[in-house]
Amino acid sequence: MASEKQIALYENFKAINSIEAAEYEQFDVKRGLRNADGTGVVAGLTNIANVHGYVVSDNEKIADEGLLRYRGYDVYDLLDIEAADRRFNYEEVAYLLLMGELPTQEQLDRFVAALDAERELPNGFTASMIMRDTPPDIMNVLARSVLLLYAYDAHAEERSAHHEIATAISLISRLPRIMVLTYYAKRARYNNESMIMHRFIPGQSTAETILSMLRPDRQFTADEARMLDIMLCLHAEHGGGNNSTFTTRVLTSANTDPYSTYAGAIGSLKGRKHGGANHQVLAMQEEIKRNVKQWDNDDEVAAYLAKIVNKEAFDKTGLVYGMGHAVYTKSDPRSVICKKYAEKLAVGTEYEAEFNLLKSIERLAPEVIVREKGTGKDMCANVDMYSGFVYSMLGIPEDLFTPLFACARMSGWAAHRFEEIVSGKRIIRPAYKSVRKGKRAYVSMSER
Template identity: 30%
Template structure:
């Protein structure tokens, strides 16, 4: 093969367009995130998570009647099979929560007769069930690993309020519910990120919804994707107090390391979601009686940006994980649940992408993902290896 005909090798597929989508767009140089034409900043201020689920799955913001109908469907699907709860009780208490969540998805599939129905209507039903049930699974696991009985869903509570109730065993205050719900809105979708690409790749094989979502959760479990806010919170805990934040910035940069939560693969300006989360983090700290995690974050952002500019001559920007970490911590949510929280929000986006991949792709028929690779291994001869029997090796 001549050099001119050789395939282009792109690390991480960055800059490679693999499909068309109507679901969302990230305009990195302008710091904009769009869900089906709407700026996420507008959606975060004016909608609830259930409205976002409707927007992503049904391609439009709901009317009052449509929102009520969707809430009723979600409420009706919250309960999980008793067999799944019993299976969770057999898991070791120190099991990784993302592994638990991923393992629960095929168990849910085992109890869903729609997995053999290849229609779009069945895919939508499965999507709604996953959005409704994953929070129940996660809340149940948090209580089971602590030796507590799972709390049954409360049909009188909306999606976010119900999750916090199942998690803590008591109703959360209205401000905390609103902050949590806004967090779900902000994390619901982000175009062709790693986990969404994983879901679409699996969906392209015509696997069912649960298989695609299970793959997406596996992708999200990596520290470079869904685990980023966990690393941010561990950094904040390591610093401990605001008076140590500036010294931490200098030490980390002196060592050539990164400040967690600064920098993004797509955005060339601040992540628009970070500006929404920051004041919520501050207020959640006030409600908890401890604002130091927000204060440390603010110093890290300001000093980190300044120091990076002085040392590298380029700007660096804050991402969504930077303030979501302190927000969730101030709510009393365990650090190792941050990635699963990401998943119970992003499942709305994943399922929308699965449906688009299988039923509304850009091509007349969705294509099976099959990228090329460039072999760089060695050959024994000019074209291929000559097999040598074992007694002659």
């Protein structure tokens, strides 16, 4: 805690750091690298993913159905729920992102074997790096662990393609283990619970490994593992413009090492406006569940949503969390897929009523926002609307929601780092215009 004297130093924090909104308009500075209509400022080119949610015609933004493609493949095709040969897909998706093409069976088998071979952590790493001084947020341990793994890599400063791919495979393999071990280390430190340290089982998929290590009895169904695998696939990549991937590109452009780059991306993803947003979604949904007596009553659900929109309920921001996206307008394909799989697991169980409530929130929120605010824009549910619900059905604790996101996104971050190394060539260095008026005359100490 800061002392009284320290607090006094920062009492004018807001005033000192304020820049008038009018000045951004005056100099046509696009805050957040966002245009006035909400579209992103084009900052680079990529072959890795296409995130589409609108078209621009005659300088007008027109809503369109959401589309997400990995290396040109539609995510709906990659994760087709009806296909007879569906299997665990995350490893295949990771290979596609890193190598640019879908693998043959032989290539996929070799890739899975490479992941298996890297799951072990250095001797003493768990005791000294994960269980020691465990902080309350698992994302910080993931970032710290990635930085410390640098010390165990004799070629950490090498920038060759071989080393970059080997490092990426190592971290894709190890992050899920570090995540689960940290979860139990946190519970042991803060809740006085037992430290469970299951060994990984060679040959299991990433989703199976997570569930096997997480659950005390190590038991899970094929449908549960398949659902978690889908979530990993949906979070694996989302274009170069999202904050953590852009962080990856910025750090890579500075020619820093891969460990520093990925640790920085994890720090970005932790942010409440990025990967950490799922906590707000879940908290809002829990409040609605507590305050709406009849979940199947549209009028009652809409009335409480109106309270949220009018800043009378939840966190008083007026935001309906889980609704809206920077790119998607009519639909978020990740949410569509997540919702479809969630329904298959929820129907006929104690979760069905809650699932129907979430569908009502998704359906009613745009109408309520238009009615209460008088204006509206095309708005769809984003992936966070259903992701927390899915994780809850799988018995995954909230502490792991964002870390799971990080484990999945490692493959996308790595793909963008590779592309930046080969094609970027220049350090990313946008300009900031100084709005300080004129030169200030220096005042000696005795005259201040």
